[in-house]
Amino acid sequence: MYGNDFSAPSGPPNGAPDEVTGGLLGEVEAAEAELRAAAARGRRGGPTPDEDLAAYFAEVVDAEQKIEPRDWMPDAYRRTLIRQIAQHAHSEIIGMQPEGNWISRAPSLKRKAILLAKVQDEAGHGLYLYAAAETLGISRDELVQLLLDGRQKYSSIFNYPTVSWADVGAIGWLVDGAAIVNQVPLCRCSYGPYARAMIRVCKEESFHQRQGYEILHTLAHGTPEQHAMAQDAVDRWWYPSLAMFGPPDGNSTHSAQSMAWKIKRFSNDDLRQRFVDMCVQQAEILGVRIPDAELRWNDERQAYDYTQPDYDELMRVISGDGPCNRERMAHRRAAHADGQWVREAAAAYAAKRAGQKETVAA
Amino acid sequence: MRARRGLSHTHVGSLHAPDAELALRNARDLYTRRQEGVSIWVVPAGAITASSPDEKDAFFDPAADKVYRHPTFYEVPDGVAHL
Numbered sequence: 313m314y315g316n317d318f319s320a321p322s323g324p325p326n327g328a329p330d331e332v333t334g335g336l337l338g339e340v341e342a343a344e345a346e347l348r349a350a351a352a353r354g355r356r357g358g359p360t361p362d363e364d365l366a367a368y369f370a371e372v373v374d375a376e377q378k379i380e381p382r383d384w385m386p387d388a389y390r391r392t393l394i395r396q397i398a399q400h401a402h403s404e405i406i407g408m409q410p411e412g413n414w415i416s417r418a419p420s421l422k423r424k425a426i427l428l429a430k431v432q433d434e435a436g437h438g439l440y441l442y443a444a445a446e447t448l449g450i451s452r453d454e455l456v457q458l459l460l461d462g463r464q465k466y467s468s469i470f471n472y473p474t475v476s477w478a479d480v481g482a483i484g485w486l487v488d489g490a491a492i493v494n495q496v497p498l499c500r501c502s503y504g505p506y507a508r509a510m511i512r513v514c515k516e517e518s519f520h521q522r523q524g525y526e527i528l529h530t531l532a533h534g535t536p537e538q539h540a541m542a543q544d545a546v547d548r549w550w551y552p553s554l555a556m557f558g559p560p561d562g563n564s565t566h567s568a569q570s571m572a573w574k575i576k577r578f579s580n581d582d583l584r585q586r587f588v589d590m591c592v593q594q595a596e597i598l599g600v601r602i603p604d605a606e607l608r609w610n611d612e613r614q615a616y617d618y619t620q621p622d623y624d625e626l627m628r629v630i631s632g633d634g635p636c637n638r639e640r641m642a643h644r645r646a647a648h649a650d651g652q653w654v655r656e657a658a659a660a661y662a663a664k665r666a667g668q669k670e671t672v673a674a
Numbered sequence: 675m676r677a678r679r680g681l682s683h684t685h686v687g688s689l690h691a692p693d694a695e696l697a698l699r700n701a702r703d704l705y706t707r708r709q710e711g712v713s714i715w716v717v718p719a720g721a722i723t724a725s726s727p728d729e730k731d732a733f734f735d736p737a738a739d740k741v742y743r744h745p746t747f748y749e750v751p752d753g754v755a756h757l
Contacts, residue, residue: 382724439689439704440687440704443689452690658691658692658696661692661693662692662693662696665693666693
């Protein structure tokens with residue numbers, strides 16, 4: 313199944329949601345097994361002294377082996393990875409805000425504890441990814457500064473507001489669902505530290521998606537008001553979630569080279585289609601309607617036809633003009649500035665303790 | 675990280691901390707949210723001396739031509755037990 317494990321469902325998928333998620337988790341497991349198998353196969357030693365480094369790099373990538381931090385790599389490969397991993401890390405960090413908004417107002421202690429754990433996971437994912445980016449020769453401080461200066465982006469989805477509790481459910485089901493579809497292929501990325509971080513992230517993400525689905529399911533099977541709340545959240549989050557896969561293939565600037573380098577495995581449109589095909593049946597069980605009158609099974613394509621998201625809106629939001637861009641960045645800058653004294657105090661305490669140890673030793 | 679009693683420590687990842695004590699706490703928060711371990715070691719990255727993958731051949735060459743270090747190198751006559 314290697315390199316070709318993305319097949320269209322044969323007929324409308326009819327597994328339970330658990331099985332669909334299980335399929336993706338299965339792919340994560342497969343990616344992990346493949347990573348170990350590739351390592352076990354081994355590769356011939358480093359390039360010979362007169363060998364072309366680029367040719368050696370290409371050979372390693374073509375053989376589905378991982379590139380590791382101290383290997384030679386093309387500058388553009390390194391830059392692409394730094395940009396992508398950093399943007400991914402920033403997204404996890406900024407992504408804590410929309411949901412964090414509901415921690416203090418979660419409807420029960422159980423929901424509150426779960427949401428806290430989920431938001432803590434997002435922080436953890438950000439840290440795994442910052443550590444992966446740092447292996448490429450950029451420092452954590454630089455990465456944080458690039459975000460604060462607005463010179464690196466985060467996912468546009470987090471610039472939408474969470475106006476009701478149902479939004480926490482919709483984020484888990486749709487936003488985390490889309491993220492998983494996007495991220496599972498990254499478990500097989502050619503850059504070792506990124507692939508390993510993504511395996512860890514994806515395993516944890518599936519809890520996020522299921523908790524969101526459960527929230528929506530509970531609401532959708534509650535009072536008419538609660539059902540309306542769930543439907544309203546799905547109405548608002550559906551198209552922004554579809555836009556998470558990026559512009560259509562024709563307009564995607566980085567795709568072809570990233571595919572050749574095996575950083576990216578599938579095109580934006582292929583992943584978006586896969587997400588739509590998964591969601592249709594999950595929505596039926598939820599008892600909510602996907603807000604797309606054109607959504608229907610296409611027997612010829614063995615996939616659902618659907619309405620594309622508004623890519624002009626996506627571009628506006630990416631360029632800073634979404635509903636919450638300013639709020640998100642202002643909050644992040646304030647949080648960073650407010651944490652300054654903690655970082656200074658920890659460093660001062662560490663220095664004091666180091667000084668004491670030297671005195672004792674002397 | 676030692677995943678369970680009886681297993682050896684294996685590397686799980688990197689993090690930032692001002693000192694060893696906080697590194698332990700940060701490692702607990704970052705890498706054991708799902709009971710992944712029962713023991714953690716932290717080491718400053720600067721204290722690690724690494725062999726580069728690029729030196730793989732030269733560095734590990736001496737072990738490559740000594741197949742006789744493996745028991746499977748030796749032919750055992752039929753019928754020999756307990757060997």
